[in-house]
Amino acid sequence: MTGAPPSAARRRLLAAGGSLTLVFALGRARGQAENAAGAGKLPGSLDKEAWLDAWIRIDGANRITVFTGKAELGQGIRTALLQVAAEELAVAPARLTLVMADTARTPDEGYTAGSHSMQDSGSALRHAAAEVRTILARLAARRFGVEAGAVQAADGFMRAPDGRRASYGELLAGRQIHQRATGLAAPRDPAAHTVVGKSLARIDIPAKVAGAVAYVQDLRLPGMVHARVVRPPAQGARLLGVDLDAAARLPGVLKVVRDGRFLAVIADQEYRAVKAAMALARSTRWDLPQALPAAHDTAALLRALPGAPATILARGAAGAPGRVLRAAYTRPYQLHASVGPSCAIARLHDARLTVWTHSQGVFPLRAALSELLGMPKEAVRCIHVEGSGCYGHNGADDVAADAALLARALPGRPVRVQWMREEEHAWEPFGAPMLCEVQATLGTDGRIADWQYTVHSPAHNTRPGKAGNLLAATHLERPFAAPPPKPAPQPEGAGDRNAIPYYLLPNARVAQRFLGAGPLRSSALRSLGAYGNVFAIESFMDELALAAGADPLAFRLRHLDDARAVETVREAARRFGWERWQRPGRGQQRRGRGFAFARYKNLAAYCALAVEVEVALETGLVRVVRAVAAVDCGEVVNPDGVRNQIEGGIIQSASWSLLERVGFDSREVLTRDWGAYPILRFAQAPDRIDVHLLDRPGQPFLGTGEAAQGPTAAAIANAVFDACGLRFRDLPLDRARVREAGRGR
Amino acid sequence: MSTYHLRVNGADYAVDSDPDTPLLYVLRNELKLNGAKFGCGLGQCGSCTVTLDGAAVFSCLVPVASVGARPVGTVEGLGQGDRLGVLQQAFVDEQAAQCGYCIAGMIMRAASLLAANPAPSDAQIRRHMQPNLCRCGTHMRILRAVRRAADASRAQPPKGQP
Numbered sequence: 024m025t026g027a028p029p030s031a032a033r034r035r036l037l038a039a040g041g042s043l044t045l046v047f048a049l050g051r052a053r054g055q056a057e058n059a060a061g062a063g064k065l066p067g068s069l070d071k072e073a074w075l076d077a078w079i080r081i082d083g084a085n086r087i088t089v090f091t092g093k094a095e096l097g098q099g100i101r102t103a104l105l106q107v108a109a110e111e112l113a114v115a116p117a118r119l120t121l122v123m124a125d126t127a128r129t130p131d132e133g134y135t136a137g138s139h140s141m142q143d144s145g146s147a148l149r150h151a152a153a154e155v156r157t158i159l160a161r162l163a164a165r166r167f168g169v170e171a172g173a174v175q176a177a178d179g180f181m182r183a184p185d186g187r188r189a190s191y192g193e194l195l196a197g198r199q200i201h202q203r204a205t206g207l208a209a210p211r212d213p214a215a216h217t218v219v220g221k222s223l224a225r226i227d228i229p230a231k232v233a234g235a236v237a238y239v240q241d242l243r244l245p246g247m248v249h250a251r252v253v254r255p256p257a258q259g260a261r262l263l264g265v266d267l268d269a270a271a272r273l274p275g276v277l278k279v280v281r282d283g284r285f286l287a288v289i290a291d292q293e294y295r296a297v298k299a300a301m302a303l304a305r306s307t308r309w310d311l312p313q314a315l316p317a318a319h320d321t322a323a324l325l326r327a328l329p330g331a332p333a334t335i336l337a338r339g340a341a342g343a344p345g346r347v348l349r350a351a352y353t354r355p356y357q358l359h360a361s362v363g364p365s366c367a368i369a370r371l372h373d374a375r376l377t378v379w380t381h382s383q384g385v386f387p388l389r390a391a392l393s394e395l396l397g398m399p400k401e402a403v404r405c406i407h408v409e410g411s412g413c414y415g416h417n418g419a420d421d422v423a424a425d426a427a428l429l430a431r432a433l434p435g436r437p438v439r440v441q442w443m444r445e446e447e448h449a450w451e452p453f454g455a456p457m458l459c460e461v462q463a464t465l466g467t468d469g470r471i472a473d474w475q476y477t478v479h480s481p482a483h484n485t486r487p488g489k490a491g492n493l494l495a496a497t498h499l500e501r502p503f504a505a506p507p508p509k510p511a512p513q514p515e516g517a518g519d520r521n522a523i524p525y526y527l528l529p530n531a532r533v534a535q536r537f538l539g540a541g542p543l544r545s546s547a548l549r550s551l552g553a554y555g556n557v558f559a560i561e562s563f564m565d566e567l568a569l570a571a572g573a574d575p576l577a578f579r580l581r582h583l584d585d586a587r588a589v590e591t592v593r594e595a596a597r598r599f600g601w602e603r604w605q606r607p608g609r610g611q612q613r614r615g616r617g618f619a620f621a622r623y624k625n626l627a628a629y630c631a632l633a634v635e636v637e638v639a640l641e642t643g644l645v646r647v648v649r650a651v652a653a654v655d656c657g658e659v660v661n662p663d664g665v666r667n668q669i670e671g672g673i674i675q676s677a678s679w680s681l682l683e684r685v686g687f688d689s690r691e692v693l694t695r696d697w698g699a700y701p702i703l704r705f706a707q708a709p710d711r712i713d714v715h716l717l718d719r720p721g722q723p724f725l726g727t728g729e730a731a732q733g734p735t736a737a738a739i740a741n742a743v744f745d746a747c748g749l750r751f752r753d754l755p756l757d758r759a760r761v762r763e764a765g766r767g768r
Numbered sequence: 769m770s771t772y773h774l775r776v777n778g779a780d781y782a783v784d785s786d787p788d789t790p791l792l793y794v795l796r797n798e799l800k801l802n803g804a805k806f807g808c809g810l811g812q813c814g815s816c817t818v819t820l821d822g823a824a825v826f827s828c829l830v831p832v833a834s835v836g837a838r839p840v841g842t843v844e845g846l847g848q849g850d851r852l853g854v855l856q857q858a859f860v861d862e863q864a865a866q867c868g869y870c871i872a873g874m875i876m877r878a879a880s881l882l883a884a885n886p887a888p889s890d891a892q893i894r895r896h897m898q899p900n901l902c903r904c905g906t907h908m909r910i911l912r913a914v915r916r917a918a919d920a921s922r923a924q925p926p927k928g929q930p
Binding site for chain 1: 789796800802807809810812843847848852866868872895902905907
């Protein structure tokens with residue numbers, strides 16, 4: 024974006040207010056220092072969108088509006104970004120209005136994903152706001168006839184030493200600061216922070232506990248109608264026949280749509296749409312081929328898929344002497360399983376399409392919808408409205424495509440599409456299965472002398488950008504083909520995310536065998552491959568420690584040299600009471616402790632975790648009794664927000680790791696409700712979770728939302744081994760598997 | 769279509785609806801109450817939990833024709849805006865939400881417990897909340913919020929709270 028003129032949308036906004044171009048020579052400051060690595064790069068997303076008035080606008084009444092391309096997904100980013108902007112603008116957070124992810128109004132920050140929001144948008148807002156404050160101070164200094172350094176910003180006013188003051192709005196007189204960020208304005212000294220670093224209560228929660236309009240599901244637009252889609256039983260199914268009239272003759276039905284295998288009904292009332300869709304579904308006849316692999320063993324399924332290994336790390340040489348250990352770990356297809364199924368509203372009016380969506384990426388979605396409908400991008404607007412938590416690429420984009428297609432079928436009316444539970448369970452893009460094969464040589468010095476690792480996995484990212492990434496687009500009479508998925512480059516990676524251990528390994532080779540699209544559609548699920556890779560690496564570290572006769576904690580520390588990693592590991596162990604922990608007396612349930620550590624993506628937050636589990640071999644039930652985490656995510660903006668994310672990550676990962684597996688036979692997905700695909704309920708929740716933060720004021724933000732997923736899985740498996748001597752290398756450690764393994768023990 | 773007389777959060781409403789329409793859709797679309805959420809339509813997740821005669825029910829499974837004169841309670845009836853009810857305030861105080869989609873259902877499930885048992889044990893709270901799903905993993909905070917509300921209600925009996 025840098026160097027490009029303002030977008031059409033931005034120009035429309037600018038036309039409303041007029042702008043102010045002021046160029047001040049700003050001294051070299053932290054903004055530049057932090058970005059010394061990338062010469063001339065501006066902090067975070069400022070590098071893509073440098074116009075200050077794309078981020079911050081102040082009107083004549085001193086109302087301040089802040090813009091971000093990131094979206095609130097329930098992770099609390101709205102509150103954290105407000106804190107960052109409020110701190111630099113020297114106003115209370117409640118004074119700011121934050122506009123999030125809207126293709127007509129906000130910067131394009133791609134997807135809200137990958138624990139990137141604080142790094143991308145938090146950094147951008149911090150530096151944009153610091154620069155705006157600096158410019159306002161210069162304007163005030165000029166007005167007051169004093170030195171800029173003598174002007175103080177507080178509560179939306181600039182004050183001179185003699186008490187004279189002018190509001191930010193007065194200083195700008197209705198104009199905007201339309202100039203590019205330099206990155207040279209100094210953010211506030213962390214020691215002086217009054218808003219950042221504090222546990223400001225989430226600003227969205229009061230509305231949610233009171234039943235106010237809070238979700239896209241709650242929007243009611245004038246003239247809105249309700250639609251439901253009838254899906255094929257499986258992606259490969261062929262429609263042999265359908266009686267459209269079976270639905271069309273029902274009360275309230277406004278339209279029955281058929282385009283190839285894409286079938287839908289639109290009705291005046293929501294439950295009438297539900298009933299009409301059921302009637303339409305009953306009238307369909309399908310050819311359902313045996314297109315899926317019969318193998319239910321994840322390792323066999325993945326070994327059978329084609330794909331050549333690509334080396335992502337080659338260090339030192341193979342062949343070091345010592346004791347060789349080998350193991351293979353798997354993770355099955357798993358669900359995002361949002362509690363609220365996906366929903367969207369679309370309206371086609373005057374050749375312009377507006378879509379209200381809980382997509383993680385409104386700009387990529389706009390591109391995909393514009394291709395799907397053959398409309399220019401400028402004629403499509405995607406507005407983010409919160410939905411149920413998504414944890415990655417769930418049905419959000421697909422339901423937006425459904426709504427767009429149906430809005431085209433019924434122009435002028437807002438069409439609301441609500442997926443049913445069975446649709447979300449069967450058709451969301453699944454978290455991709457993984458097979459992780461590892462071999463290590465343990466030297467006589469008790470260290471890892473050689474490490475070889477290969478991860479086999481299909482696509483972890485099939486997000487839109489292209490129409491073919493939208494489910495309905497692949498079912499049309501003239502279908503859009505899903506573009507061939509590609510692996511993502513290191514260091515972030517996708518299936519190979521965190522496949523490279525964060526340990527000192529003088530001789531190591533790591534490879535990824537990327538398996539393309541796989542038999543079932545898969546895409547980004549919170550932490551992508553980091554979940555399976557950290558599960559494998561951290562389980563194997565315990566296996567190696569056992570072979571080396573070392574304490575698992577001491578063995579890890581032997582292989583860590585990053586001081587922050589060491590401190591995080593030690594902090595988790597200390598808070599858990601690792602050294603003094605004693606196994607409770609043998610009752611019906613066996614207790615054990617387990618440890619795991621990872622630095623997410625090897626470049627974001629550090630997370631170390633110790634858990635205590637109880638294992639009932641008779642029933643196979645494993646429960647985490649207590650979990651203690653230590654997290655270093657750089658400078659902490661909202662401590663309680665980070666704790667909430669880590670607690671949630673631990674419980675969600677415990678649910679994946681103890682319960683979750685997509686079931687399918689040779690024809691179709693079988694796990695289509697919460698009975699067939701259970702997730703963790705209160706009875707299996709821990710007694711206690713403690714999250715300890717190692718705050719690093721002044722250090723860059725390190726994304727934290729996905730940091731706990733991998734360590735939790737491994738810590739549980741390690742604790743189960745400690746409790747009963749059974750090493751589980753296949754996820755999930757569900758009751759059937761544990762009961763079977765524990766038979767006779 | 770028939771006309772049904774419903775008593776919701778202490779107010780009387782007449783709604784025209786097909787008799788088999790689940791109460792959930794009537795609350796959301798006819799009465800414009802957002803608290804109860806669609807989650808599964810199968811009685812498996814609790815997102816749609818409301819109280820019917822004080823007991824927690826899955827409103828996705830209750831046909832509107834079967835409600836009759838029994839009073840319906842939704843989260844909107846516990847408090848609004850600056851005047852939140854004890855349970856709602858406890859969820860705010862504990863920051864017991866991430867995406868929050870399940871929270872209104874959680875609160876109504878908890879309300880039915882506290883109405884019947886103002887001094888539940890921690891084990892009773894856990895058992896009572898079992899039907900409701902949270903995918904964000906906010907369980908510890910939700911349990912704390914219910915505990916806090918129970919303690920607060922006993923310390924200061926609410927006036928006119930359901």
